[in-house]
Amino acid sequence: MAYNVYFEDVNVGDELPGFKRRTDLMNWNRYAAINDEFIPIHMDDAAGRQGQNEQGAFGMGNLRTAYIHNMLRNWAGDEAEIREVGIQFRAINQKNDQLTTTGKIVEKYVDGNDHLVRIETNVVNQEGAGTAPGHAIICLPSRG
Amino acid sequence: MTTEQPETLVTQEMIDTRDKWSEPRKSWPVSASDIRRWAQGVYWPEVPPRLYWDEEYAKNTKWGGIIAPEEFNPFAFPLEGAYGQEAALAEVQGRPAPSTGTMGSGPGSNAMNGGQTIRYHAPIRPGDVISTTSALVDWNERQTRLGLTMFVTNETRWTNQNGELVCVKTQVSIRY
Numbered sequence: 001m002a003y004n005v006y007f008e009d010v011n012v013g014d015e016l017p018g019f020k021r022r023t024d025l026m027n028w029n030r031y032a033a034i035n036d037e038f039i040p041i042h043m044d045d046a047a048g049r050q051g052q053n054e055q056g057a058f059g060m061g062n063l064r065t066a067y068i069h070n071m072l073r074n075w076a077g078d079e080a081e082i083r084e085v086g087i088q089f090r091a092i093n094q095k096n097d098q099l100t101t102t103g104k105i106v107e108k109y110v111d112g113n114d115h116l117v118r119i120e121t122n123v124v125n126q127e128g129a130g131t132a133p134g135h136a137i138i139c140l141p142s143r144g
Numbered sequence: 145m146t147t148e149q150p151e152t153l154v155t156q157e158m159i160d161t162r163d164k165w166s167e168p169r170k171s172w173p174v175s176a177s178d179i180r181r182w183a184q185g186v187y188w189p190e191v192p193p194r195l196y197w198d199e200e201y202a203k204n205t206k207w208g209g210i211i212a213p214e215e216f217n218p219f220a221f222p223l224e225g226a227y228g229q230e231a232a233l234a235e236v237q238g239r240p241a242p243s244t245g246t247m248g249s250g251p252g253s254n255a256m257n258g259g260q261t262i263r264y265h266a267p268i269r270p271g272d273v274i275s276t277t278s279a280l281v282d283w284n285e286r287q288t289r290l291g292l293t294m295f296v297t298n299e300t301r302w303t304n305q306n307g308e309l310v311c312v313k314t315q316v317s318i319r320y
Contacts, residue, residue, distance in 0.1 A: 027188070030185050030188055031185055031186070033185065034181055034182045034184075034185035034186070034220065035185075035217055035220050036220035036221045036222075036226060036227070037220075037227075038227065038228065039227055039228070040228075051254055051256075052254065052290060052320075060257075061256075061257035061259070062215070062217075062257070063186070065215055065260070066186040066213070066215050067186070069186075069213055069214055069215045070186060070187060070213075073193060073195075073213070074193070078193065078194075078195045078202075078205045078206075078207070079205060079206050081264070082214045082264055083263065083264055084261065084262065084263045084264065085214070085215070085261070085262050085264075086259070086260070086261035086262070087259050087260060087261075088258065088259035088316075089256065089257055089258060089259050132259075134259070141206075
């Protein structure tokens with residue numbers, strides 16, 4: 001049986017374990033190789049600078065979105081349903097950033113047969129700056 | 145920015161196409177290997193959850209079989225129309241570079257992914273063929289540190305071969 005978190009066992013204020021990755025060019029390349037995201041601003045420093053990022057090439061927003069999903073799935077387990085994920089890209093993911101996702105339960109509610117939690121999320125860099133605030137709604141299994 | 149600022153970045157094409165849904169486009173059939181490889185890419189260097197690659201395991205979960213990570217993109221790697229493909233093709237065939245249209249240089253030609261909200265419904269499974277349709281639904285403009293900046297909202301809807309809704313994505317792109 002799959003590992004999972006039950007609705008009854010979680011509380012508002014609970015924090016999710018972060019998903020952590022250092023994003024270097026190899027890491028971006030690996031993502032480009034599954035999402036076909038071979039876009040010059042993500043690959044080439046000159047193109048990144050042309051795109052107004054002085055430090056050069058910068059990371060894909062979709063990759064940070066994937067890290068959020070990984071955190072959610074790792075925490076909630078395979079019986080949970082990820083119903084909604086929102087993310088805003090407020091700061092650039094620079095090369096070699098050490099990114100850590102964060103998640104905190106801000107609401108817990110029942111809607112019909114669904115046992116739901118709303119989670120505030122972010123992707124924080126090595127300086128502690130939130131780069132991509134967002135939210136998620138997850139339907140958890142219930143013991144009831 | 146030293147470039148002269150236009151009064152608006154909104155184009156006639158945007159006004160004309162607002163709320164007009166694109167002709168649905170189909171993905172290649174999703175294979176179990178596509179899903180496994182996606183999961184490997186986003187979890188690297190960890191082995192991804194079994195739900196994404198182990199059918200024996202996955203059939204005993206509530207899903208009854210392998211599903212794709214929610215953010216899986218079945219539209220990656222089209223045979224034609226990939227980003228940069230036309231320009232690269234022109235180069236190998238010795239033709240002049242194609243016009244870059246509105247994505248040339250100057251104000252409005254730079255684009256960034258501003259963010260998105262995705263509502264998930266049916267999961268994507270091996271064998272699925274996903275259809276996508278999208279529309280430009282809204283925009284607004286304001287001055288930012290990048291100069292005049294436009295926030296453009298597009299909505300995309302995916303359905304599977306059974307007509308079930310897979311997801312609705314509301315995406316904001318930033319142009320400056």
